[in-house]
Amino acid sequence: MTILSVQNLSKNYGLKRTVENVSFEVRQNEIVGLLGPNGAGKTTTINMILGLVTPTSGEIFINGDNSTKTRAKTISQTNFAAVYSPLPGNLTVTQNLRVFGLLYGVKNLKSRIDELLKEYDLEIFHDTKCGVLSSGEQTRVSLAKAMLNQPPLLLLDEPTASLDPASARDVRTRIKQFASGGTSSVLWTSHNMHEVAEVCDRVLFMSKGKILLSGNPKTLPQEHGKSSLEELFIAVAREPLTLEGQKMEAHA
Amino acid sequence: MNATRIYAIFLRQIYLMRGSYTRIIPLFVWIMVDMVLWGFMTQYLNSVNNAGMNFVPLLLGAVLMWDFFSRVMQGLATAFFEDCWTRNFLNFFATPLSTGEYISGLVTTSIFTSIAGLIAMILFAGSVFGLSFLSYGVALFPALLTLFLFGIAIGILGITLVLRFGPAAEWLIWPMPALLSPFVGVFYPLSVLPAWMQAVAKILPPSYVFENIRAIVHGQTADAAGLWGGLLLSAGYVAFASWVFARIYRYALNTGLIARYGSETVS
Numbered sequence: 001m002t003i004l005s006v007q008n009l010s011k012n013y014g015l016k017r018t019v020e021n022v023s024f025e026v027r028q029n030e031i032v033g034l035l036g037p038n039g040a041g042k043t044t045t046i047n048m049i050l051g052l053v054t055p056t057s058g059e060i061f062i063n064g065d066n067s068t069k070t071r072a073k074t075i076s077q078t079n080f081a082a083v084y085s086p087l088p089g090n091l092t093v094t095q096n097l098r099v100f101g102l103l104y105g106v107k108n109l110k111s112r113i114d115e116l117l118k119e120y121d122l123e124i125f126h127d128t129k130c131g132v133l134s135s136g137e138q139t140r141v142s143l144a145k146a147m148l149n150q151p152p153l154l155l156l157d158e159p160t161a162s163l164d165p166a167s168a169r170d171v172r173t174r175i176k177q178f179a180s181g182g183t184s185s186v187l188w189t190s191h192n193m194h195e196v197a198e199v200c201d202r203v204l205f206m207s208k209g210k211i212l213l214s215g216n217p218k219t220l221p222q223e224h225g226k227s228s229l230e231e232l233f234i235a236v237a238r239e240p241l242t243l244e245g246q247k248m249e250a251h252a
Numbered sequence: 253m254n255a256t257r258i259y260a261i262f263l264r265q266i267y268l269m270r271g272s273y274t275r276i277i278p279l280f281v282w283i284m285v286d287m288v289l290w291g292f293m294t295q296y297l298n299s300v301n302n303a304g305m306n307f308v309p310l311l312l313g314a315v316l317m318w319d320f321f322s323r324v325m326q327g328l329a330t331a332f333f334e335d336c337w338t339r340n341f342l343n344f345f346a347t348p349l350s351t352g353e354y355i356s357g358l359v360t361t362s363i364f365t366s367i368a369g370l371i372a373m374i375l376f377a378g379s380v381f382g383l384s385f386l387s388y389g390v391a392l393f394p395a396l397l398t399l400f401l402f403g404i405a406i407g408i409l410g411i412t413l414v415l416r417f418g419p420a421a422e423w424l425i426w427p428m429p430a431l432l433s434p435f436v437g438v439f440y441p442l443s444v445l446p447a448w449m450q451a452v453a454k455i456l457p458p459s460y461v462f463e464n465i466r467a468i469v470h471g472q473t474a475d476a477a478g479l480w481g482g483l484l485l486s487a488g489y490v491a492f493a494s495w496v497f498a499r500i501y502r503y504a505l506n507t508g509l510i511a512r513y514g515s516e517t518v519s
Binding site for chain 2: 013043044047050051052053054071072073075076078080082085087088089090091092095098099100102103104105129
């Protein structure tokens with residue numbers, strides 16, 4: 001079952017084409033990695049899915065509903081966490097979760113917050129203002145907020161960027177559990193290729209606003225004559241035109 | 253419009269006020285300074301004027317009402333700035349929250365803070381300087397409602413400027429009441445103004461409030477058409493301000509300004 005369907009999505013800022021004719025799908029229980037160098041268009045794509053940026057053209061469907069036409073309905077089926085968007089530091093952990101729980105219309109909010117505080121080891125910080133937490137703890141709060149409504153589509157923009165290896169592994173385990181159980185799916189961006197290879201069922205390589213490659217992160221490097229995902233990433237970042245040529249040849 | 257989401261925006265502001273006295277004290281300090289300053293000024297004017305005119309309802313009452321308008325506007329703007337300062341727009345607008353619900357949440361906050369300030373002013377000015385709000389009669393209701401709506405409208409226009417031009421445009425908001433006050437005749441009748449200022453006054457709803465307040469204090473009857481016209485004009489300003497905000501928000505979505513808010517470089 002398709003949870004997210006992105007069709008011919010483009011975004012221009014003036015003459016600059018940030019995202020160009022991008023199409024992809026994310027299916028139920030799938031974790032899809034959106035990879036690419038800085039400025040590739042990953043965050044713009046995520047922002048368009050979240051309704052924070054209006055696409056120049058193209059359409060986004062979440063659980064079959066057009067997100068432009070039924071925004072409140074489609075967005076209530078998503079949630080997100082991003083390293084660059086911590087929750088307000090002047091509210092406590094519980095206050096933030098309560099405010100966002102109300103915004104997402106979470107039922108039995110108090111018990112859901114208690115569950116998440118326990119799951120993300122935040123019980124001792126429940127009355128602590130988010131601004132005084134370490135960056136790793138703030139990331140855990142952001143992830144707890146992202147899980148509030150148990151979204152069918154979870155968007156994660158570099159969720160483990162500020163975590164130590166042990167905490168990052170913990171987060172990866174939780175997100176894998178989240179995606180494998182229930183009816184959820186995850187779109188994940190990361191610059192950590194080992195993490196991507198471990199977590200993602202499928203990856204999409206973006207460069208200069210286009211999706212150049214897609215496939216299984218475990219087999220994709222070999223298919224393109226590279227020994228690892230990291231090598232493939234570097235090739236995409238440095239030689240996007242070569243890979244684009246390969247893609248066109250493959251299509252032909 | 254979803255009442256739960258409006259409540260969430262209001263609740264965030266309540267949490268902020270509850271968590272810090274520095275947010276509560278300013279709600280009362282400046283208006284009390286005004287009450288003390290203008291209270292004694294009116295007492296002095298009463299003692300030196302020979303015509304037997306009572307300046308308390310004339311000047312202190314007008315200052316109180318103008319402070320109410322300023323508090324409404326600033327209550328809305330300050331609530332908006334709490335999200336601006338914490339770069340929270342990305343988090344909020346990635347939820348099902350609509351702009352109408354967000355603004356309604358800010359307005360609810362403003363109602364709460366401005367009424368708290370109004371009650372404090374009425375109690376203080378009444379007990380210390382003998383100002384009786386009842387002396388304005390039934391005209392008080394449309395007068396306060398006009399000032400409230402105009403405060404909301406100017407607040408929305410102010411935050412629209414900040415949304416469009418970035419946090420550095422904050423300084424444009426705070427002087428707005430001071431810039432408007434010479435035109436609306438808080439302290440003097442509009443007839444003393446030059447013709448071009450009187451023309452500006454005609455399109456500003458508070459002008460009708462203060463002209464009527466003066467008429468009532470002088471023992472004349474209130475101009476009902478003027479009062480209700482001013483109220484209608486205020487409602488028109490709210491509709492116009494909401495339309496401008498919605499347009500600028502759409503612009504912000506098109507340019508990516510919401511997602512990159514705070515950079516100030518987006519033009």
